[in-house]
Amino acid sequence: MGKLLFAFVALGLLATTVVIAADSDPINDFCVADLTSPILFNGLVCKDPATVTGADFAFTGLEKAGDTNNSIGVAITPGFAGVNFPGLNTQGLSVARVDYAVGALLPPHTHPRATELLYVIQGELYVGFVDTNDKFYPAVIRKGDVYVFPRGLVHFQFNIGKSPAVALGVLNSQNPGVQLMANALFGAQPTIMDAVLAKAFIIPTSEVEIIKKGFGA
Amino acid sequence: MGKLLFAFVALGLLATTVVIAADSDPINDFCVADLTSPILFNGLVCKDPATVTGADFAFTGLEKAGDTNNSIGVAITPGFAGVNFPGLNTQGLSVARVDYAVGALLPPHTHPRATELLYVIQGELYVGFVDTNDKFYPAVIRKGDVYVFPRGLVHFQFNIGKSPAVALGVLNSQNPGVQLMANALFGAQPTIMDAVLAKAFIIPTSEVEIIKKGFGA
């Protein structure tokens, strides 16, 4: 469980950090975020435009492979306005590199505030989303392909190839949010009462307890 | 399982019917939907404004209690632009009445395109949502209280009172979407492969098969 917890803690930290961001239309040419500002609102304060250079709009943090040596075998490297790419502030986009070990799954999740376009840099992924009619839309995509996950719908990516896979996700919000559903439900803090989860999944509460343990709850 | 399936099929029909709707700003005073139009786009065609009267903006479908005599003990009665309340077309709102039997749960779900404000008409509900850090925000609300579920985040309502409960949900999209997470994952058609769900919930595939059966998959 140690590694598993590690992976989720990392994602949790990400979410904590990016919780202050904003997505109305840009009003200025740009507004490179000042990540040191203490003001919290539906957006990020700009740094002085006179100090901005071309380097503020370039981001090199996606070059290196993320470390997939964790319990789920997936590493997400973000390029987010509120975390490490302040040049994206007010521009309505975010980006992330995803590394998948062989056989690894980026588990079913939603982005509450964005559509995602996923580009396969390397490998072969089995992907899909479920619509609000519980209809599933699977596909296998390979290097050079893209797949679109409509706004807010639950989806996943599964590395079914024989080698590690790498993908680039681009989303149309500067802070799209990531909600891993199994974690949100079975790993929430404070914990969601067993009766709720037992009814929801039509399982005994003893089974709920078992699943919760998997998520460290 | 029959009742269970019935309940989910009913929700499925709802989603199918409302799949054609739209939420940009209104441009006209109103655009009462013509539900007979064959044109499908990001919105609904208007009926002839000359035929519109006050009755088009009133909706009486929420007066009667829904029938909670089904497997989950919950009945959702929508007032949606694309289903039964065409006067809401282009106005950016939808409404639903929810009836809960004693002990019933409206299971964890998301609205991919809206925030929801829930007003308790009668009874006592244990409600909550989970944020993208897996932090849970529970509360008990009673007759006359409201609770806000932020856009896109997973949430539920549980009737913990000694009598049936009734609530009114108002959402800021004319077609917010409803995605019941357990159903979307374990009841999807075509079915999501066991390996994905086993990894996601950290359970054996045998357990996945058991849960899937609960959802008729």
Next chain:
Amino acid sequence: MGKLLFAFVALGLLATTVVIAADSDPINDFCVADLTSPILFNGLVCKDPATVTGADFAFTGLEKAGDTNNSIGVAITPGFAGVNFPGLNTQGLSVARVDYAVGALLPPHTHPRATELLYVIQGELYVGFVDTNDKFYPAVIRKGDVYVFPRGLVHFQFNIGKSPAVALGVLNSQNPGVQLMANALFGAQPTIMDAVLAKAFIIPTSEVEIIKKGFGA
């Protein structure tokens, strides 16, 4: 006039308090307003997310009946992000309970920035709005019914039942604004010159003076 003035002053205070709010799309999971912040802009500053709990999203202020013992016999109890329900900040919704004495009228008014959905909790209301062609859309709605007032158009509610009425209004802006037309025109401060109102209503200025007195101007 005392009671009348009291009622309008109360509404005026409400408007003053909520004058600082904002409605672009949410960027964060939530941004519970810090109503003590001195910064005024097109929105409200967030309180520290680490201090937020489920209680921030529940609002119990609508349980109690408002006091309709005033000149118009109507009491409006708001649940607004900028006034008393900071959890609604950035979520694009506001709510209000309206209590109507027997025979009371919520006079013709507009919401400059929102569509309203009105749900009748108790009683019987004669409601309607007027479109930009001066066509009137009346209806009688009773307990359990809803009516939609399109964005920005003038509308009213009149308790024509034999008992007090109660309704819940939900609007798709966190600060929709309320402009009571007779008050805005005849009770404005500084006062609108008589000649303007006389021409507008095609009445003598002596009659304008009489009506102004009704609004304390």
Next chain:
Amino acid sequence: MGKLLFAFVALGLLATTVVIAADSDPINDFCVADLTSPILFNGLVCKDPATVTGADFAFTGLEKAGDTNNSIGVAITPGFAGVNFPGLNTQGLSVARVDYAVGALLPPHTHPRATELLYVIQGELYVGFVDTNDKFYPAVIRKGDVYVFPRGLVHFQFNIGKSPAVALGVLNSQNPGVQLMANALFGAQPTIMDAVLAKAFIIPTSEVEIIKKGFGA
């Protein structure tokens, strides 16, 4: 009353004609409206782009003075996407020329879906709007000045100069709507019941009847 009715009928026709229009962001370079299309929705159908020329984006209809020889002494000449300037379709703007006889008033009105910027081409106008606190913001503006009327708030223009005045209004919606408040309330069809107007304006119903006659109701 004949002339008065004529003026209002003319405005009514305008509103009828423009009732089909739309204001989401443009997606194409342009979408010149095909005003012959029978399809009604939250927008206007485009004509074939291959037939579009520079002439579609020029509008000469504002050159000539409107005829102010009517009961209110005001003539509004629109340049609206849905009426006579199809090149504005999807571009989020509308325009109108207003001619004011000496002493004429464009009576208090709202634009339910837009902010207006008014430019004085000739003459001197006393203008103002009322906010949702019933505070009035008057000003005198002369040739070359502009004044901004915030979205949805009631406002008017009064020619207090010694000569006819001319102004240009530009609004940030392709179909902003115009609701003349006295007409909407006292001239609505079907008529608003006297009791409502009497209560709203704190006048006897006999006075309501007198005012209604002024609006042909």
Next chain:
Amino acid sequence: MGKLLFAFVALGLLATTVVIAADSDPINDFCVADLTSPILFNGLVCKDPATVTGADFAFTGLEKAGDTNNSIGVAITPGFAGVNFPGLNTQGLSVARVDYAVGALLPPHTHPRATELLYVIQGELYVGFVDTNDKFYPAVIRKGDVYVFPRGLVHFQFNIGKSPAVALGVLNSQNPGVQLMANALFGAQPTIMDAVLAKAFIIPTSEVEIIKKGFGA
């Protein structure tokens, strides 16, 4: 070159000053900008609403002719929320007066964040825009005419009349931005390398150097 540089410097200052502004929907009745606030974000801080009067919404800065005695013979006088007309803050509009000497050209430029409606106050202008298919849409417009330049597309105005011309531009963003293309490409600082411009315009680098000199680069 002195005058030319002066003209461009003036435009440059304008852009520098307005770089802090914002265009989501208004949430308040108004938010008159406090141009002394040090906070930089996707908008402008409001001044205390209690100090706001009608004068804040009137702007007299467009009455006087701009001085066209510069190298391009064109003077732009802005009425911008972030520069000199703080009442426009949050209202989604900006305005400018343009004076053109005989034979003067307002060179090809874009507004990255707005559509423009141009009204001819005096004179005769040859105007046009180019779409993304490189199709040109020219027209000659005269006193009283308007022309619409679709969002983001390159356009110009040329005074082909026998007398000075004056026009009023209204744009649907409070900070639309102005990018003069020849200046942006040949006058940028730091300078764009000759090889890029030579390839782009299919000219020798020696010619690039000549053109750059025209822009003081």
Next chain:
Amino acid sequence: MGKLLFAFVALGLLATTVVIAADSDPINDFCVADLTSPILFNGLVCKDPATVTGADFAFTGLEKAGDTNNSIGVAITPGFAGVNFPGLNTQGLSVARVDYAVGALLPPHTHPRATELLYVIQGELYVGFVDTNDKFYPAVIRKGDVYVFPRGLVHFQFNIGKSPAVALGVLNSQNPGVQLMANALFGAQPTIMDAVLAKAFIIPTSEVEIIKKGFGA
């Protein structure tokens, strides 16, 4: 010139095909475009949702390198809702693969309706944009890096590496538009008069004629 014309004609065809698209918020789970519909509006008609499968959301058209054997040495392969990737309709995103021969330049251009995030798949690019103050923001980016070009501002990419380069552009509009500035100005049809271009670039008309020839005008 033959190859040059070929390249531009190809881009022109692209623009013609995509001229019918739309970017308001999605209202449905999805709306896969029916590219055979004759209806033109600010969006694309949906195909029957019952016929939609996972394959509609996958796009394999970016796998193959574009043919850079043309006059500018650049090939753009789009994945656009209105052209070849109908699953992107209503989802607010578009994508393109760009192949650059050694030494090739994607010339200065704007996207009138979107911000672009560019990811380098292979090679080394010198990129930059110019803001509305004529300040230039250059950077060199290499395999794995991203760069953001703010909405509407002129920018370019230049292959300064020793091998062919490949990049992926993702833009936050389903039809962002592409306006190559040299082509738009010197290659427009009908042609822009020499006097305009001579004044704009401060060059003799003889030089304008020479540049126009380069663009086949």
